[in-house]
Amino acid sequence: xxxxxxxxxxxxxxxxxxxxxxxxxxxxxxxxxxxxxxxxxxxxxxxxxxxxxxxxxxxxxxxxxxxxxxxxxxxxxxxxxxxxxxxxxxxxxxxxxxxxxxxxxxxxxxxxxxxxxxxxxxxxxxxxxxxxxxxxxxxxxxxxxxxxxxxxxxxxxxxxxxxxxxxxxxxxxxxxxxxxxxxxxxx
Amino acid sequence: xxxxxxxxxxxxxxxxxxxxxxxxxxxxxxxxxxxxxxxxxxxxxxxxxxxxxxxxxxxxxxxxxxxxxxxxxxxxxxxxxxxxxxxxxxxxxxxxxxxxxxxxxxxxxxxxxxxxxxxxxxxxxxxxxxxxxxxxxxxxxxxxxxxxxxxxxxxxxxxxxxxxxxxxxxxxxxxxxxxxxxxxxxx
Numbered sequence: 001x002x003x004x005x006x007x008x009x010x011x012x013x014x015x016x017x018x019x020x021x022x023x024x025x026x027x028x029x030x031x032x033x034x035x036x037x038x039x040x041x042x043x044x045x046x047x048x049x050x051x052x053x054x055x056x057x058x059x060x061x062x063x064x065x066x067x068x069x070x071x072x073x074x075x076x077x078x079x080x081x082x083x084x085x086x087x088x089x090x091x092x093x094x095x096x097x098x099x100x101x102x103x104x105x106x107x108x109x110x111x112x113x114x115x116x117x118x119x120x121x122x123x124x125x126x127x128x129x130x131x132x133x134x135x136x137x138x139x140x141x142x143x144x145x146x147x148x149x150x151x152x153x154x155x156x157x158x159x160x161x162x163x164x165x166x167x168x169x170x171x172x173x174x175x176x177x178x179x180x181x182x183x184x185x186x187x
Numbered sequence: 188x189x190x191x192x193x194x195x196x197x198x199x200x201x202x203x204x205x206x207x208x209x210x211x212x213x214x215x216x217x218x219x220x221x222x223x224x225x226x227x228x229x230x231x232x233x234x235x236x237x238x239x240x241x242x243x244x245x246x247x248x249x250x251x252x253x254x255x256x257x258x259x260x261x262x263x264x265x266x267x268x269x270x271x272x273x274x275x276x277x278x279x280x281x282x283x284x285x286x287x288x289x290x291x292x293x294x295x296x297x298x299x300x301x302x303x304x305x306x307x308x309x310x311x312x313x314x315x316x317x318x319x320x321x322x323x324x325x326x327x328x329x330x331x332x333x334x335x336x337x338x339x340x341x342x343x344x345x346x347x348x349x350x351x352x353x354x355x356x357x358x359x360x361x362x363x364x365x366x367x368x369x370x371x372x373x374x
Contacts, residue, residue: 083324126309130273140327
């Protein structure tokens with residue numbers, strides 16, 4: 001267990017076994033069944049989640065019942081309502097399990113403790129959020145250009161197995177297009 | 188000079204005068220005239236820029252000559268082609284001065300040196316990029332929801348003086364709508 005987490009740390013920083021075990025000791029394991037909701041609008045958000053197994057979505061629903069997906073999270077992805085987690089504001093998103101999931105949970109408090117104790121953990125965090133920022137900028141540009149195909153390809157690249165795991169309606173809700181437009185791409 | 192930079196650091200971390208002066212000693216001042224292009228597609232990008240004075244835009248132009256604006260940068264904003272700056276890839280964006288500008292420039296090499304020497308500078312960087320990530324996520328959600336008014340309000344909040352400083356066609360190119368749609372908002 002947690003080999004995915006270790007591998008991800010080591011993309012950015014070097015860790016001894018003892019250092020990794022120490023970081024890992026701050027995580028809690030949680031398991032949820034398919035359909036479970038782990039964060040909903042209005043929640044205070046103390047935890048972020050590293051996905052060991054399974055798939056989740058972060059989404060919002062507008063007044064007309066239309067769904068918009070901010071993020072999918074599958075194995076080796078991090079997920080939370082980050083605005084709430086970072087700032088102490090209440091959650092605005094729903095995060096729901098699309099499969100049975102196993103999560104490693106880290107509290108904001110333990111995260112801050114690790115930053116104080118291990119500057120390289122803060123380096124990992126900086127590089128990881130930078131990578132998220134760059135991905136999100138690319139998604140903005142593809143949305144501005146109304147370039148569905150490039151958004152589709154970007155999604156496929158980020159989550160290669162996603163298309164076998166979720167219905168096309170959710171892919172459309174992530175891309176910001178109708179189910180029909182997605183079908184017309186014929187891909 | 189550079190009081191804006193100091194104020195921004197101090198939103199996130201505490202700094203003595205000596206520490207601030209040391210950080211500042213790694214920045215170079217550069218001035219450019221209105222219309223100057225400081226980064227263009229294909230460039231290697233070694234610098235990021237803190238705007239002391241003036242206004243810039245980061246944009247791309249598609250094959251039909253249509254402009255898409257990823258970012259404006261005015262006083263106290265950072266700007267670069269961050270994908271290129273972070274990864275060593277070539278620039279894909281153009282960054283152009285919309286007014287005469289004064290910039291404080293920091294190289295990737297000096298930035299990394301400062302991280303090694305001052306962990307709190309890395310903390311500042313982590314918190315700053317996290318804030319950029321959260322803003323960019325909000326913009327994605329507003330684009331997905333096709334909610335021009337909320338994107339407009341978000342822009343106004345981020346850059347209150349922008350609307351006095353750039354033509355409406357550029358606001359439209361940032362929001363991803365036509366000039367006509369923008370006018371119909373009647374705001």
